[in-house]
Structures are given as structure tokens and as C-alpha cells.
Amino acid sequence: MTTSTPAIAGWFTTGDDPRLVASRCTTCGTLVFPPPPADAASFCRNPACDGETHEPAELSRTGRVWSYTDAQYQPPAPYVATTDPFEPFALAAVELPEGLVVLGQVATGYGVADLRVGAEVELVVEPLESDETGERTIWRWKPVTELGEEADQ
Amino acid sequence: MSNAIAVAGVGMHPWGKWGRPFVEYGVHAARAALADAGIAWSDVDFVVGGETVRNGYAGYVAGSTFASALGWNGARIATSYAACATGAQALDTARARILAGLCDVALVVGADTTPKGFLAPNAGERWTDPDWLRFKLLGMTNPAYFALYARRRMDLYGATSEDFAQVKVKNARHGLENPNARYRKEVAVADVLGSAIVSDPLHLLDICATSDGAAAVVLTSLDYARAHGLADPVRVEAVSTVTPTFPNAVIDMPLLATDHFAAGTPERTFKESIADAAYEEAGIGPEDVDVAEVYDLSTALELDWIEDLGLCKRGEAEVLLRAGDTTIGGRIPVNPSGGLACFGEAVPAQALAQVCELTWQLRGQAVGRQVEGATVGITANQGLFGHGSSVLLAR
Numbered sequence: 001m002t003t004s005t006p007a008i009a010g011w012f013t014t015g016d017d018p019r020l021v022a023s024r025c026t027t028c029g030t031l032v033f034p035p036p037p038a039d040a041a042s043f044c045r046n047p048a049c050d051g052e053t054h055e056p057a058e059l060s061r062t063g064r065v066w067s068y069t070d071a072q073y074q075p076p077a078p079y080v081a082t083t084d085p086f087e088p089f090a091l092a093a094v095e096l097p098e099g100l101v102v103l104g105q106v107a108t109g110y111g112v113a114d115l116r117v118g119a120e121v122e123l124v125v126e127p128l129e130s131d132e133t134g135e136r137t138i139w140r141w142k143p144v145t146e147l148g149e150e151a152d153q
Numbered sequence: 154m155s156n157a158i159a160v161a162g163v164g165m166h167p168w169g170k171w172g173r174p175f176v177e178y179g180v181h182a183a184r185a186a187l188a189d190a191g192i193a194w195s196d197v198d199f200v201v202g203g204e205t206v207r208n209g210y211a212g213y214v215a216g217s218t219f220a221s222a223l224g225w226n227g228a229r230i231a232t233s234y235a236a237c238a239t240g241a242q243a244l245d246t247a248r249a250r251i252l253a254g255l256c257d258v259a260l261v262v263g264a265d266t267t268p269k270g271f272l273a274p275n276a277g278e279r280w281t282d283p284d285w286l287r288f289k290l291l292g293m294t295n296p297a298y299f300a301l302y303a304r305r306r307m308d309l310y311g312a313t314s315e316d317f318a319q320v321k322v323k324n325a326r327h328g329l330e331n332p333n334a335r336y337r338k339e340v341a342v343a344d345v346l347g348s349a350i351v352s353d354p355l356h357l358l359d360i361c362a363t364s365d366g367a368a369a370v371v372l373t374s375l376d377y378a379r380a381h382g383l384a385d386p387v388r389v390e391a392v393s394t395v396t397p398t399f400p401n402a403v404i405d406m407p408l409l410a411t412d413h414f415a416a417g418t419p420e421r422t423f424k425e426s427i428a429d430a431a432y433e434e435a436g437i438g439p440e441d442v443d444v445a446e447v448y449d450l451s452t453a454l455e456l457d458w459i460e461d462l463g464l465c466k467r468g469e470a471e472v473l474l475r476a477g478d479t480t481i482g483g484r485i486p487v488n489p490s491g492g493l494a495c496f497g498e499a500v501p502a503q504a505l506a507q508v509c510e511l512t513w514q515l516r517g518q519a520v521g522r523q524v525e526g527a528t529v530g531i532t533a534n535q536g537l538f539g540h541g542s543s544v545l546l547a548r
Contacts (some may be wrong), residue, residue, distance in 0.1 A: 007290055008280070008483040020309035022413075037281055045412055049401050066248070066404070067308075069300035069352045075292035076273035091293060091352075093301055093404050101404050105291055114180060117308035135412045138290060 162190025328491020330521025
């Protein structure tokens, strides 16, 4: 039996409606992604706030592309390539309605030709890598509207 | 009152892949700078070393390493680390001590020996280090960040791959006669566009290499310079090492997200604030600048910096480029040294190399690449984790 677990704990939820999980300052509401480790002190990033307590806050699932690119050469370790030979993958920085830009890989099967600045994308969770203990998952950005489709409207 | 100090001497070790210990490069550059200043090593009473993280313990204590290699002379020392902005921070440390009257002659040295290929994070499992996590979770390399900025220029301002290639063509031409440049060869637009795409839209020749190299600067008070026959030296008019102002809404390498900017963004982006602080400190404006050395980690990034320095409006750097304004002989030449395009990056030395180049430019000694009549120059650079770097020089 194989298991499927997030590649990093506490940064995103899984299931049918996956979300990134930020940390929210309980004093001023400032969000931080990625959230600090559970056992670490969390000083609010807002210079006008001295809050030190925070709570998990799920972020919107959809956002708009701030910019995008791809990796056409295999990145160095600790990146783990899942195919041999290496297959390029796309990356996007996405602006969420909360007022935060978050990086992520782009969903499998999509490349830079499927993206443009301002386009809508949604969060999905896909396998990142796997070993004998099971599969590790990661958040990714998936184009919502096919570019050709939009042009027809 | 003026906070200016004198650049008494500058020196470099040529950039390349020489495979030698970084200390050798640093001592070479230091001796060249001292000779240029006509000041003896025994008269140096403060040494600042730019730390290199890749060369073991000697690199972590670079100030001590260089002072020891030159022969202990009893000088006080400091070591600075601010990633790519290391040189500016080292310079600022030396300047503060001079202006406080706590030293007469400061020697600032940065040197590096770099590995091949992508700069990779430190080894080990480091689940709380964003510089490790960006590789582990996303495969996000440095060129991928540069590519995000490049793509925005294309989608927002209509920049083209040809524009980016023209930056490389210009810088390659600028560096042809520079004896310290690693790459001294003409490059055509077709060469850039024909090179492999690393991270779309950037080609291999749009992205700077990593190099070995060293740069050194000898600094003194203006009074010391006058008393020692250094008439009309190039002056450091400002050093900006500012951090971002919350919320930083532009994603910065190596971070995975921006600050939360729901309540609005600051008047200036971080990169805009770097130069602005230098201008304000010097009482000199972008309209007074004759020449600029900016951190062209990628060709497209040079265009960003031109706007961040206030040399033109946002989205108009391509207009300057296409008109030849940023070429030597144009209105505001950028990277007359050839820039990182011709040097490759030697992290702790690079911000000092920018100062060396502008010193030669303002003295009229930049043979084969001189910006005629230049009297004011500015450098721009940014280090990982919120390190601004801009030095304003005048003569």
C-alpha cells in the first residue's frame, strides 16, 4: 500500500477543494505564506504590529498570474527529478485576492504557452516525487480558462 | 555637511575561471588598489573583507583572511556579508569608520571562487530555509526568478526577445577592451536567440555566468587625500544599503511569496527605494547621472534597473535601448564595463567591481570604453534577503 502525503506539512490542504494555508496574525490580520513552522516563534511582519500569535488561514483557491516561466534544465539538488530524461515544467507567480503573490509549479500538462500575465489559475494538488515510503504531493497552479477559448469570447 | 570620502585607489583581479584560491585573487586586487592609491599596506588601519560562503572558514572570516595574507599589520578588521550586495555593505562599514574619524585609510576587498552551473543552496536538509525549500519544493532556480521579471516586461510593456538580446550585444561590445572582463567577444542578436532557452523567455546568453574574480577599493577621508597629494579624487557621495519597506509586493529571490499587501503598497518598490536613498543622501538626482553600472544578472534585468534608477519612466527602458541612449556615446551609457554579461558574477566582489569601473570612468581612465566627460556615476545591485546596494560617485 502506498501513501500520499504533502511534501511539506501545514502549507496546503488536500481533497476536492485544496487551499494554501497561510498564517494570520491574531492582532492585525496580516497574512504570511509560507506559514512559519508550528514550533517556531512568529513575529508579525507588519512593522506597526508587535503581534506574536497567529492562526492558520486558508487562502483563495483562484488567483491571477503575476508572471510565469519554466525550467528547461534540471534544477540542482535538493530538487528531485521524477523523469529520466528530465522533462521541463512551468512555474507561475500568482496574485491571490487576499493581496499576496505566491509561487508554484504549473499543473502537469501545461506550459508557458498556456499562460499570460493576468490569466486566471486555480490551485490543484499533484504528485511531486515518490520513494519507498510513498508519494509526496505539492500545490500547483492550473490554468482555468484555455487561452484559445477566451479568445473566442 | 558633506559625508563624502575619497576613493584613493581601485584594483581588480581579472574575472575568469582560474581555479585558484579566492585569497590569491583578493591579495592581487588589494595590492593593485594600494599601488593605484600610492599608499603603503602599512598605512592601512582598517580592512573590510567581503565574505564568501563557498570557500570554507577562510571565506567566513574574509577580513582576517586578507589582512593575514597581506601580512598582519595590526589593522582593525571587519567582515561583511549581504549576498550580492556584500561589497556595498563592506564599503559602507569602511565609510562609517572614516567619517567617524576612527580610521585614516580603509581597504575593502571582495573575492570569490565559484562553482560551475546553477548556484545551488547549502547542503543538508533545511526545511526552514527558503533558499533550500525553493529548490526542494519548486525547482525554482535563480534564472527562473530573472525570467519572471523578464516575462512581465514582455506582457506589460511589449518588450521582445530581440530587445533583451540587444542588451547583450551592447554589453558585449562595451566589454571588448576591458582587461578585467572574462568574455571579450562580439555577440550578435542571432547568437543570443540561437542559444538554448534556460527559463522562458531567457536564453543562455541572456543570463550571466558565475566567475572567479576580485575587486578592491582604498578609501580615505577627503582631508587625508588632500594631505597626501591626491588632488581631485573621485568621491563616494552616497552608499545606500536600505532594506525593503513593508509590504514588499514584488517577489524577491529566494522567497516563495510576497508580503501581504492588502492595505496597499509603499510609494516605491524595494528596487526603486535603493537608488532613491542614494540620491537623497547625495543631494544628486537621476538627471545628473552620466553613467551607471547596474546588476545585469539577466539582460532584461538591466532594463528594470534603468527604470528603478529613475533614468527613464517605468516601461520605457526599451525606448532608451533602441535609441542607443544606453550605449557608450549615448545619453546615459549603462554598463560601460560590459557588466555581468562580460564578467559573470563573483558575488562578494561584484558591487566593488562596479565602484572600480565608475572610478576609472570618472577619472577618464577607462581605455576603450570611456564615457566622455562623465562626472557622476551610480551603481545598483540587490542582495538576497533584502539587501539594497547603490553607490553614488562623483568627481
